[in-house]
Amino acid sequence: xxxxxxxxxxxxxxxxxxxxxxxxxxxxxxxxxxxxxxxxxxxxxxxxxxxxxxxxxxxxxxxxxxxxxxxxxxxxxxxxxxxxxxxxxxxxxxxxxxxxxxxxxxxxxxxxxxxxxxxxxxxxxxxxxxxxxxxxxxxxxxx
Numbered sequence: 120x121x122x123x124x125x126x127x128x129x130x131x132x133x134x135x136x137x138x139x140x141x142x143x144x145x146x147x148x149x150x151x152x153x154x155x156x157x158x159x160x161x162x163x164x165x166x167x168x169x170x171x172x173x174x175x176x177x178x179x180x181x182x183x184x185x186x187x188x189x190x191x192x193x194x195x196x197x198x199x200x201x202x203x204x205x206x207x208x209x210x211x212x213x214x215x216x217x218x219x220x221x222x223x224x225x226x227x228x229x230x231x232x233x234x235x236x237x238x239x240x241x242x243x244x245x246x247x248x249x250x251x252x253x254x255x256x257x258x259x260x261x262x
Contacts, residue, residue, distance in 0.1 A: 162212060166204045169204035169207065174197075179193075
């Protein structure tokens with residue numbers, strides 16, 4: 120009837136996920152699981168994007184019939200994108216980060232150039248999207 124060893128509240132089995140999230144360790148596990156799920160979804164999307172990009176390069180290379188040297192290069196790039204797509208799909212997030220770190224450490228100049236190019240491109244994309252925000256206040260704004 121009245122068991123002093125049982126709590127008066129709801130059963131721990133019913134309140135399991137909520138109780139786990141209330142403790143610091145449980146909250147850390149819940150955040151880690153959610154981040155891992157998010158990373159896995161993004162990894163899958165990235166692999167699909169790379170595969171679609173390779174297909175688009177192959178289909179667009181038909182228009183390069185007059186350029187004998189360019190077509191093999193485009194096919195090589197498409198093959199490498201397919202291989203990268205398969206690599207991304209097979210590997211976990213930690214393995215991909217470890218691979219990226221290894222490549223960056225072994226090629227610091229190339230890494231700096233790629234990061235600089237990405238930053239430059241990002242700046243120009245953001246600037247073109249927010250062109251009015253970067254103009255000085257004295258210039259008349261165009262509609």
